[in-house]
Amino acid sequence: MSKNIIILGTDTDIGKTFISALLCRKFKLSYFKPIQCGQPKDRDYIEKFSPKTPIINSHFEFTHPMSPDQASKLESKKIHLDQLPAPTENSILIELAGGLMVPLNPRKTQLDLLKKWHPPCLLVTSSRLGTLNHTLMTAKILQDNHIACRGLILNGPPHPENTQSLKEHSPFPIIEHIPWLPEMNLESAGKWCDDWKPSQALKKIFNE
Secondary structure: OOOOOOEEEEEOOHHHHHHHHHHHHHOOEEEEEEEEEEOOOOOHHHHHOOOOEEEEEEEEEEOOOOOHHHHHHHHOOOHHHHOOOOOOOOOEEEEEEEEOOOEEEEEEEEHHHHHHHHOOOEEEEEOOOOOOHHHHHHHHHHOOOOOEEEEEEEEOOOHHHHHHHHHHHHHOOOOEEOOOOHHOOHHHHHHHHHHHOHHHHHHHHHHH
């Protein structure tokens, strides 16, 4: 992959970090989380699940497990967009902190960061009950702001009805469905990853 891609979630704890680790391990990508909030750090999981993945240091790291604007206020570290330069290297998977409209400071959100950086993104969302509103609203905002979204990655147990509704209403295609693997231990999940055969749509993105 000659370009970078952003992993964006519809919510906190949607499985972004696990999907990021899975993709980094499978497609031999570097990992970058511009803003890290809370402990343990997401990079710690990446390093355990995919030890060969190069890790790029975060621009901001906060100890509090809160949104970036709240954590930065508590820890007296202001976040400005000009302090968040886009990576200059290629083949980097960039994981954002939480959802699209999460505030970075009193005036800017992660949507503003996406507008500044302009890389394509993948939207990680749940397959479970309750996903439709979060997913379709996020997809609508991406579309309205001309953000290049390459598709949805569903994370969780099969839910044919939700899958069908997303196919009918989302402006972006479903390109992969991953079972809820974080419940596995690292060894079992790693073996699943090594045996996993990604969809043709996903392979096309990372083999370009």
